[in-house]
Amino acid sequence: MAEIARLRNVAFVGPHHAGKTTLVEAVLSYCGAIGRRGTIAEGTTVTDHEPECIAHAESTTVGFAHCSNNDIAITIVDTPGFIDFFEETKMALAGVDAAVVVVDAEPSRISQTQGLIDYLEALHLPHLFVVNKMDRPGADFESTLLALQQAYGRHVVAEQWPIGAAENFSGYVDLATMSAWTFADGTERQGTMPGQAPERAGRARAELLEAMADFDDHLMEELLEGLEPPADEVERDLCAECAHDQIVPVLVASAANGAGIPALVRAIEHWFPSPLDAPHVDAEGREIVADAQAPAVLRVIKTSIHPQSGKLSVVRVLCGTIDADATLTDLDRGAEKVRSGGLYRLQGKKQEPLPQAGPGAIVAIARLENVSTGDTLTANGHRVLLPRTAIAEPVFALAVKPRERIDEAKISLVLAKAIDEDPSLRLEREPVTHELLLLGNGEQHVAIALERLARKYKVDLESHSPAIPYLETITTGTEIHSRYKHQTGGHGQFADVWLRFEPRPRGAGVSFESRIVGGVVPRQFIPAVEKGVHEALARGPAGYPVADVHVTLFDGQYHDVDSSEQAFKTAAGMAVREALAKCGPILLEPIARVSVTQPTAFTSAVIAQLTGKRGQILGMNPSDRAGFDIVEADVPQVELSRYITELRTATQGLGTYAWRHERYDPAPANRVGPKAAVS
Ligand SMILES: Nc1nc2c(ncn2[C@@H]2O[C@H](COP(=O)(O)OP(=O)(O)O)[C@@H](O)[C@H]2O)c(=O)[nH]1
Ligand SMILES: [Mg+2]
Structure with missing residues (x-):
């Protein structure tokens, strides 16, 4: 087991397609963990190994990999960028100590990172940005940096300044040391500062130092006195301030060309905290110290099930040491005891057996039945409650x-x-x-x-798409006389009923009442009439349940020998069918109350979209989340089947919504044709 101080657990996060998986591949290759670098196009990367990832050429689940450099052991969690998979990403983030946020060198895409960055900030997870795809035509580092600063504040600062862009992207100036580096065959070499670079890089360095000085009085004094702080002091401050999530450095890269990788690996080694310096806390805010001798506490951050080899639970060991056959207690499943069926380190789909795992390790445990992602596992029934990651409601x-x-x-x-x-x-x-x-x-x-x-x-x-649970109802009342008479050989069938049908207020449901006097319908047959009414109302002329009707049995006849429960039930059913046809039947559609949250800039677009869906806007208010509004509206449920996709398209992926059933309203006549049967 590696010394705890030499471990780094890092998630690669960021929008869909920014190059996270490619960057992870480049890091693994640079550190010598893999031979040839795989590519997305060929479906050969380490972390996108799942057949669904390969088929869609994108990460559809969280992947794990590891490498080491300078005796620092790095475990990488590659996450899907697509907003649909953010819940899985959140659960995996509970197991790391820092994050590399990969973004395109394209300022207009920065707003897409807002939900993610808000989440990292709430966790106080140290992070840095990598502005990737610097080799792409139109790559624009300066505007991207500006967009990051406008979105997330001036503690987001360049630590590198690129030399050239697009096909001329050839290196960077390290702003802490003011040295120029050029890329060569997957490594980098110190070079000379090209023409324009010193002046622009000098200004960027001043910005970096000023931002850092906000957290360091000594540096502030030096800057005020016009002194040049020594490079080792700058480096030391950068480590401390990045590790404490005070400064968020911005680096440059071209993952596809392996450019910028050595510096990124160096940043992970130097600036990001080890598990010793990034203690996790329990639900009461008490620190869980990464102590190898303590009773083990683990958190499950990902589960995958292989149809043949079974279940694999990826855990982060927070403290203590576990063996490959450890018995653990699942505190989230009523303290159920589970036994490890093997301990593995994951390199993509490859499982490397391990005898033991200690604090800070991210490892997979085989065959922990009944254990789920998010659960806390402990040794010897030791009781520790970890805060659970809240999972968003499905949309x-x-x-x-x-x-x-x-x-x-x-x-x-x-x-x-x-x-x-x-x-x-x-x-x-x-x-x-x-x-x-x-x-x-x-x-x-x-x-x-x-x-x-x-x-x-x-x-x-x-x-x-789910069928819409329409209902039917009547708009006028009527009285129906229904007689069922049938003669077959010996015994006949006879029932005669008078039923009154009246509309009830919306939402009142179906009610039945008997006003029979003098026993014209004997008491024992009345429940059969009621049953016949309910059964027939379960399926109206359009095939949907009928709602909001009051039915009164007020007269009838019977026959001493031929009347039966079945006959009265049949007569009642016939009456219902006749009444429904006569009483102006209409379709009722479910109306949902939706509450949409989106950045203020998109509020009018959201309102227009809801109105286009026959939505009735109820109000618009600022959200608790700064820069976001909440729009409330009543919208027919049939309009919402793909709403989440449409909302995300209209809001750069930032809009979210919640809904609940509100009421039923008459459906517009042209909206629904005859419907498929509801069984
Ligand atoms: N030109 C260029 N393309 C890149 C770079 N990094 C990734 N790509 C491509 O961008 C696409 C998305 O990359 P991927 O690693 O899957 O992004 P992810 O969704 O963030 O994991 C793939 O086609 C990559 O080959 C880069 O630095 N330059
Ligand atoms: Mg990916």
Whole structure:
């Protein structure tokens, strides 16, 4: 086991496609952990090894890798950038001590990082920015830096200034030491400062020092007196201030060309804290010191299930030491005891067996049944409560059913495994339509989960937008006389009822009352009439349940021999069907109350979008989150099936919404055709 002070646990985060996975690959290659660098195009990178990642040429789940340099052991958590997978990223972030935020050298994309940076800041997780793709035509470091500073403040400062851009991107000036470095064959060499560079780099250095001086009185004094601080002091301050999340340095890179990698690895080694300097806290805010002798405390940060070899739980060891066959207590599952089926270090899909793991390690434990991502595991029943990562409510659903007739029980079992792997998914049975819904954080999230299930468990699932739970009702009242008379051989069937139908207020439901006097319908048959009414109202002329109707049984006849419960039930059902046709039946559609949160700049776009969905805007207020507004509206549920995707498109991925069922309103006549059966 490596000495704790020599460990670094780093997540690579940032928007979709910024180059995180490519950068991780370049770091692994530079540190000698892998031979040839894999590429996204060939599907050969270490961390994008899942078949779904390769098929979509993007990270669809969290990946793990490790390398070492200068005797520092670095564990890397590569995360998906797509907003749909942010919940998984959040759970993995609970296991690292710092983050590399990878962004494009493209200022207009910086706003997409806001949710992520807000999250890192709330965690006080030390981080730095890498402005990647500096080799791309139009790469613009200065504007990107400015956009970062405008979004996140002046403690975000350049520590490097690029030399050239696009096809001329050839190196950088290190602003702490004011030395120029040029890229050569995956390494970098000290060079001479080219023409324009010193002046611009000098100003950037002054900005860096000023930002750092905010946290360091000695440096402040030196600057005020016009003294040049020594390079080793600058480096020391930078380490301390980055490790304490005071300064957020900005670096440059071209991951595809391996440019900027040595400096990034150096930054991870020097500026980011080891587990000793980044203590995690329990739910009461008490520090958990990374002590190898303490009773073990682990947090599960990712779960994956392999159909053959079983479950793998990736854990961060916060303190203590565990063996490969350790028995652990799952404090989130009623202190259930679980036994490790093997301990591994992950290099992408490769599992390297380990005899032991100590504080700071990120390792995979095999076959921990009934253990989920986010759980706290401890040795010897030691009780420690860790704060749980809050998971956002799902915002997208698909109805799923097997394409072929296999039993429902197997489908539920398989879907439960998907949720076991990813607790931000949810499974629900829709109470009105009875469809099985898989819910998640966006179209991609749910679609990829289904792809994964199809691959792993060979189940062919059909999915579609959930059916809308429409209802039907009547708009006028009527009285119906219904007689059921049937003569077959011996015994006949006879029932005669008079039923009154009246509309009830919206939301009042169905009610039944008997006003029979004098026993014209004997008491024992009245429940059969009521049952016949309810059964017939379960499916109106358009196929949906009928709501908000009051039915009164007020007269009838019977026959001593031929009347039966069945006959009265049948007569009541006939009456209902006749009444529904006569009483101006209409369709009721569910209306959702939505609460949309988006940056103020997008508020009018959000309102326009909601209005276009027949939404009724109820109000607009500033959110608790600075720079964000909340719009409240009532919107027909049928308009919301893809709303999360449309909202994200309209708000650069920053809009979110929550909804709940509010009421039923009459549906506009042209909106719904005859419907598929609701069983
Ligand atoms: N030109 C250029 N392309 C890059 C660079 N880094 C990544 N890419 C490409 O950008 C795409 C997205 O990269 P990927 O590593 O999957 O990004 P991620 O979504 O952040 O993990 C891939 O096609 C990469 O080959 C870079 O520095 N320069
Ligand atoms: Mg990726």
